[in-house]
Amino acid sequence: GAVVSQHPSWVICKSGTSVKIECRSLDFQATTMFWYRQFPKQSLMLMATSNEGSKATYEQGVEKDKFLINHASLTLSTLTVTSAHPEDSSFYICSARDKDFHRSGYTFGSGTRLTVV
């Protein structure tokens, strides 16, 4: 089945630094990547949608200059949290849509737990 590899699985960083999260589709081409954030005991909240080769579309309230998304190829999308602050600590998950969309759902990465200290 389709697999999305997400790295790192967890990261601790100092306040003010930047963190990059990668999602790779291993056996399919991901034309669209969705990035979600999940706070404890909360649902997955959509942050942005990125299509390969295009600028990402951000949801209301999500700062595009803070959460930089790059989707330069059909198999790789990255989310960079710039100048991270403790309130950015959360669980970040990517979800990919297959180019040859014949699947019922989207494939999720395993998530990245970010802790900003």
Place this chain on the structure above:
Amino acid sequence: QKEVEQDPGPLSVPEGAIVSLNCTYSNSAFQYFMWYRQYSRKGPELLMYTYSSGNKEDGRFTAQVDKSSKYISLFIRDSQPSDSATYLCAMRGQAGTALIFGKGTTLSVSS
């Protein structure tokens, strides 16, 4: 009103019980309905998928969609301790649009 409402629980049942999980939604454009299972600190795993109204069964799991009532359900028969997890309903409109999730219901099945 949120687009997708789901009772977060927690829900505790004994092994072998039938579990009923539900979500309501407000957006009539939603056409595809899914249930995901999520273990702590892991990404969601797709359990069931249904297009439009109707029932779908897969082993111990049955998904139901009633678009007229904007109500979806997931039934788990003969629940097992390994079913203990958070169950998230998710839905979307046309192809290519993002999934919108419910808050998730935490289920605990005791042996």
